[in-house]
Amino acid sequence: MTQPYDVIIIGGGVVGCMIARTLSAYQLRLLLIEKEADIGMGASSANSAIVHAGYDPVPGSLKAKMNVAANPMWDNLAGELNFPFDRRGDYVVAVTADELQGLELLLEQGRKNGVPGMHLISAEEMRHREPNINPNVTGALWAPTGGLCDTFAVTVAAAENAVQNGCQVLLETAFESFLMEGSQIIGVHTNRGDFRARWVVNAAGLNADFVMHQAGVRPEFKITPRRGEYCVLDQAEISIHNVLFPVPSCGSKGILVTATLHGNTIIGPNAELLDREDHATTRAGLEEVTQGALKLVPSINLRHVIATFAGLRARGNARCETPGVNYDSDFIIEIPKEVRGLVNLGGIDSPGLTAAPAIARRVVELMEDAGEKFIQKRDYEPIRPPRPRFRHLSRAEQTALIQNDPRYARVVCRCELVTEGEIIAEIHAPIPARTYDAIKRRTWTGTGRCLGSFDMPRVVDILAREMGVSPLEITKKGSGSEFLYRTTKEVEAHHGA
Amino acid sequence: MALKEKYDVIIIGAGPGGLAAAISAKQNGAEDILIIERDLELGGILLQCIHNGFGVEIFKQDLPGPSYAQRFINEALSLGVDTLLDTMVLDISPDRRVFATNKTRGVIDVQARAIVLAMGCRERTRAQVRLPGTRPAGVYTAGTAQRWVNVEGYMPGKRYVILGSGDIGMIMARRLTFEGAKVERVLEVMPYLTGLMRNYVQCLLDFDIPLQLSHTVHRILGDKRVEAIESVQVDERWNPIKGTEEVIPCDTLLLSVGLIPENELSRKAGVIIDPLTGGPYVDDGFQTNVPGVFAAGNVVHVYDLVDWVTEAGFAAGKSAAKFALTLRARENRLIPLRADENVRYVVPHELNKDSLQEGNVRLQMRVKTPIEKPVWVEVRSGNLLVTRRAEPYARPGEMVTINLTPKEYDEVDRASELRIAIVPR
Ligand SMILES: Cc1cc2nc3c(=O)[nH]c(=O)nc-3n(C[C@H](O)[C@H](O)[C@H](O)COP(=O)(O)OP(=O)(O)OC[C@H]3O[C@@H](n4cnc5c(N)ncnc54)[C@H](O)[C@@H]3O)c2cc1C
Ligand SMILES: Cc1cc2nc3c(=O)[nH]c(=O)nc-3n(C[C@H](O)[C@H](O)[C@H](O)COP(=O)(O)OP(=O)(O)OC[C@H]3O[C@@H](n4cnc5c(N)ncnc54)[C@H](O)[C@@H]3O)c2cc1C
Numbered sequence: 001m002t003q004p005y006d007v008i009i010i011g012g013g014v015v016g017c018m019i020a021r022t023l024s025a026y027q028l029r030l031l032l033i034e035k036e037a038d039i040g041m042g043a044s045s046a047n048s049a050i051v052h053a054g055y056d057p058v059p060g061s062l063k064a065k066m067n068v069a070a071n072p073m074w075d076n077l078a079g080e081l082n083f084p085f086d087r088r089g090d091y092v093v094a095v096t097a098d099e100l101q102g103l104e105l106l107l108e109q110g111r112k113n114g115v116p117g118m119h120l121i122s123a124e125e126m127r128h129r130e131p132n133i134n135p136n137v138t139g140a141l142w143a144p145t146g147g148l149c150d151t152f153a154v155t156v157a158a159a160e161n162a163v164q165n166g167c168q169v170l171l172e173t174a175f176e177s178f179l180m181e182g183s184q185i186i187g188v189h190t191n192r193g194d195f196r197a198r199w200v201v202n203a204a205g206l207n208a209d210f211v212m213h214q215a216g217v218r219p220e221f222k223i224t225p226r227r228g229e230y231c232v233l234d235q236a237e238i239s240i241h242n243v244l245f246p247v248p249s250c251g252s253k254g255i256l257v258t259a260t261l262h263g264n265t266i267i268g269p270n271a272e273l274l275d276r277e278d279h280a281t282t283r284a285g286l287e288e289v290t291q292g293a294l295k296l297v298p299s300i301n302l303r304h305v306i307a308t309f310a311g312l313r314a315r316g317n318a319r320c321e322t323p324g325v326n327y328d329s330d331f332i333i334e335i336p337k338e339v340r341g342l343v344n345l346g347g348i349d350s351p352g353l354t355a356a357p358a359i360a361r362r363v364v365e366l367m368e369d370a371g372e373k374f375i376q377k378r379d380y381e382p383i384r385p386p387r388p389r390f391r392h393l394s395r396a397e398q399t400a401l402i403q404n405d406p407r408y409a410r411v412v413c414r415c416e417l418v419t420e421g422e423i424i425a426e427i428h429a430p431i432p433a434r435t436y437d438a439i440k441r442r443t444w445t446g447t448g449r450c451l452g453s454f455d456m457p458r459v460v461d462i463l464a465r466e467m468g469v470s471p472l473e474i475t476k477k478g479s480g481s482e483f484l485y486r487t488t489k490e491v492e493a494h495h496g497a
Numbered sequence: 498m499a500l501k502e503k504y505d506v507i508i509i510g511a512g513p514g515g516l517a518a519a520i521s522a523k524q525n526g527a528e529d530i531l532i533i534e535r536d537l538e539l540g541g542i543l544l545q546c547i548h549n550g551f552g553v554e555i556f557k558q559d560l561p562g563p564s565y566a567q568r569f570i571n572e573a574l575s576l577g578v579d580t581l582l583d584t585m586v587l588d589i590s591p592d593r594r595v596f597a598t599n600k601t602r603g604v605i606d607v608q609a610r611a612i613v614l615a616m617g618c619r620e621r622t623r624a625q626v627r628l629p630g631t632r633p634a635g636v637y638t639a640g641t642a643q644r645w646v647n648v649e650g651y652m653p654g655k656r657y658v659i660l661g662s663g664d665i666g667m668i669m670a671r672r673l674t675f676e677g678a679k680v681e682r683v684l685e686v687m688p689y690l691t692g693l694m695r696n697y698v699q700c701l702l703d704f705d706i707p708l709q710l711s712h713t714v715h716r717i718l719g720d721k722r723v724e725a726i727e728s729v730q731v732d733e734r735w736n737p738i739k740g741t742e743e744v745i746p747c748d749t750l751l752l753s754v755g756l757i758p759e760n761e762l763s764r765k766a767g768v769i770i771d772p773l774t775g776g777p778y779v780d781d782g783f784q785t786n787v788p789g790v791f792a793a794g795n796v797v798h799v800y801d802l803v804d805w806v807t808e809a810g811f812a813a814g815k816s817a818a819k820f821a822l823t824l825r826a827r828e829n830r831l832i833p834l835r836a837d838e839n840v841r842y843v844v845p846h847e848l849n850k851d852s853l854q855e856g857n858v859r860l861q862m863r864v865k866t867p868i869e870k871p872v873w874v875e876v877r878s879g880n881l882l883v884t885r886r887a888e889p890y891a892r893p894g895e896m897v898t899i900n901l902t903p904k905e906y907d908e909v910d911r912a913s914e915l916r917i918a919i920v921p922r
Contacts, residue, residue, distance in 0.1 A: 236761070280716065281629040283737075305627065395596070395604060402603040409598040411535065411585035415761070419598075436634075451622040453638040457645055471651060476634035481721035483634050484651040485748070488676055491650035 004196035012039030016203035022360035024165035035174035037478025040155035046311030051147035055110025060325035070358035081157035082386035090146030090243035102247035185341035228269025255292025267293035316347020415448020505821035507609035512541020514794020515615030517810025525818035540566035554804035610821035630717030654749030664692035666753025671700035782816030837918035878912035
């Protein structure tokens with residue numbers, strides 16, 4: 001067995017990675033384990049990518065507190081970690097006279113939560129600010145502190161910065177049970193052996209209930225996956241610059257039409273409770289998403305859909321602990337009394353992405369309260385250096401980059417303009433991208449109009465070459481998802497001869 | 498090969514369309530011709546089409562794709578056409594500058610007198626036919642699978658379902674069967690075959706591969722790798738008919754659901770696209786709305802036979818050559834008018850020598866600094882004085898002019914540039 005860690009984090013989503021990054025500033029031996037072949041394959045890579053202003057959660061809930069505390073942290077975070085972030089503001093748009101009342105309620109709620117700068121704008125002003133908006137718009141709520149990020153880039157950047165500062169990351173390593181001495185947790189048992197630690201953080205997203213149950217904590221807590229489906233629209237055909245929410249109906253923020261930092265417009269998500277994990281998109285779901293989006297932007301044309309995807313929200317059933325607040329799917333962020341050595345999170349659905357940096361801060365505070373001494377590392381490096389993105393460079397910069405490394409001159413993904421140099425850099429990055437989807441999420445290879453039919457054989461080749469394995473071993477998203485099955489007869493005959 | 502600064506015709510894409518354009522441009526008098534191709538070899542999509550069925554119209558011979566291409570590659574190279582391989586064109590400007598990158602040359606920036614767009618087409622994907630379900634490995638376009646099997650020598654799976662009765666799908670069904678794989682079924686959403694009848698007979702019937710018309714894929718099953726697809730029958734309006742769902746176990750779904758002309762570059766150059774064809778609007782010489790920018794082959798509309806692509810390439814190459822030669826002729830007659838001693842600028846900036854055969858050309862200029870005594874306004878070609886005119890003084894506030902007249906034609910005709918100066922008498 002390896003030497004003991006101070007803290008083991010279960011789950012490499014945005015929450016686990018942000019916690020790892022925050023803890024890596026201190027003199028702690030850290031390990032993050034993730035069951036999948038890459039970090040961020042759960043909810044953290046399939047969401048709306050919105051840094052919420054904070055008018056939506058129920059006042060007094062932990063969700064509201066974390067959201068509003070986290071929102072102002074994002075500018076600094078984006079600066080240090082070098083991921084794309086744009087505080088563009090967002091709109092809730094009313095399209096009937098009745099809905100105007102909904103705007104007033106949200107404004108009131110936002111003020112209670114402490115969201116700055118919100119105000120109502122007229123229908124005319126809204127039409128002016130977003131010319132594609134439904135002409136029947138009756139008014140809108142403007143929240144200037146809303147923002148957009150590249151959600152996957154955030155997760156990778158946080159994890160890489162943690163690795164830079166000494167955190168270890170093990171992929172394809174699944175938590176199975178706790179190692180306990182009496183009521184003291186002393187480590188975790190995984191499919192890849194046992195790892196000891198003084199603290200274990202439960203950041204397992206959809207499996208957070210399973211993890212806490214293994215420690216005997218909150219046996220009544222249950223996560224119900226709540227699926228949200230999306231369509232991605234071709235940026236050559238339509239481009240909405242704003243973040244547009246409908247007036248929410250019961251319990252869901254509704255189907256939105258939003259810009260992404262990548263330039264594509266996305267529409268979605270719907271909200272459907274499932275009895276098991278199912279990431280499939282459905283005809284009915286995509287239909288619902290379309291109808292919802294047309295309410296806000298009638299000119300959306302389904303012919304321009306280039307991709308669809310679904311994300312699962314980890315909907316919990318934890319009651320809000322603030323007295324007098326009647327809300328029963330709040331975040332759990334706690335150090336439970338039943339066991340020692342567990343930092344327990346659960347039910348981190350929306351606005352979990354937004355809240356992640358505040359959740360990480362909160363974890364440190366809770367551990368301090370429990371007696372942990374945090375000593376800052378002397379050589380802590382908060383800056384995670386960016387890697388070049390060919391498509392964002394000027395011609396002069398492109399030329400300089402190529403002169404330095406000619407692999408940046410070979411374009412592998414024609415739609416999104418991704419070069420071989422960028423892909424190779426990701427394969428050898430601090431968190432190595434070793435699957436096709438890992439490359440895709442980091443570089444946007446294969447996310448354009450042709451959905452990878454051009455680049456796929458090329459990326460498989462590059463991965464095989466850089467990893468020194470046969471293309472037959474290259475996977476889309478980890479073992480069991482190999483692209484290729486065998487060589488052709490001709491090739492076999494040739495090798496036999 | 499040293500790149501020239503300026504080419505008569507630059508062709509983007511080295512498929513049959515581009516190769517034919519290069520050959521015919523050369524045969525029609527264009528001198529400097531460059532083909533830019535992003536792949537490692539010339540030939541385009543034909544290189545992965547190792548089946549027969551090419552050249553029946555032009556050569557009256559049934560050739561495999563690579564052999565068909567090779568004939569045109571040989572001809573183009575023997576005519577001295579320049580080629581840049583492994584080079585991606587990133588941008589074309591409306592004034593016909595072409596920007597590209599490759600590993601050995603970095604960022605390339607060349608000027609063309611005429612451009613032929615010959616980028617071919619790309620395949621439609623699962624999103625465009627709106628296929629819901631999971632996103633496992635094992636869903637490929639037929640062309641991607643074709644590249645893997647025919648060019649790289651890998652089999653993407655064991656048991657296949659093919660969606661779409663397009664030619665590529667049917668041809669792949671046969672190819673995979675040859676390789677010992679099982680093709681369970683071909684599904685076609687339309688009530689009729691969308692590819693060629695001869696491919697249906699030779700690729701499906703002969704191998705007992707069932708084709709189901711008015712059927713489509715309802716969902717894809719499997720998390721990491723395709724495990725099955727659910728098929729469904731559809732009505733005339735393509736709505737699934739309840740109760741006709743069927744789960745077909747397979748590990749690979751190939752999509753052969755159509756091709757779309759590849760015009761991202763064309764749009765950047767300001768070329769207007771016909772929403773019906775997906776390609777540029779062209780005139781009978783295959784010129785687009787942007788003067789000097791031509792288009793040929795699948796980039797214009799999707800062809801079923803390569804022979805017609807070649808024919809279109811010949812026509813486009815000929816028009817491109819004509820355009821380039823007209824420009825070149827004008828360029829040769831055009832000389833710069835340069836501001837020399839004490840002249841700030843001269844308008845016009847260039848002179849077409851032939852204008853002097855038709856009458857006077859008036860040059861207008863501003864002086865740099867005042868000369869308060871008599872001056873000469875001189876036009877020189879090298880040391881030779883072409884003409885001059887006397888003025889009592891020269892002041893920046895007052896425009897100075899001088900006429901070139903038909904009398905000076907002979908001197909001007911020999912000049913490579915003219916210099917205009919204002920000097921004290
Ligand atoms: C449709 C949708 C839209 C959303 N929109 C927004 C939005 O716009 N703004 C916003 O702020 N939030 C949004 N959210 C919420 C946000 O995405 C999530 O709250 C956030 O991503 C949760 O991060 P996480 O790290 O807790 O979970 P995850 O990203 O799911 O990460 C959990 C990780 O734990 C791993 N894991 C699980 N079990 C084990 C185990 N046994 N061993 C090891 N590893 C394990 C998983 O593989 C996974 O990688 C949205 C969510 C969805 C689904
Ligand atoms: C799979 C398949 C099977 C077919 N089978 C038959 C058949 O049996 N019989 C028949 O007659 N016809 C067949 N056809 C049709 C015929 O092959 C095509 O119509 C023909 O090849 C199209 O030629 P093209 O020159 O327009 O395009 P392509 O051959 O596609 O050539 C386009 C070239 O442009 C290059 N390019 C694109 N963008 C750029 C860029 N930005 N920079 C640099 N280079 C670029 C591409 O790499 C490519 O090499 C088939 C087509 C396909 C796809």
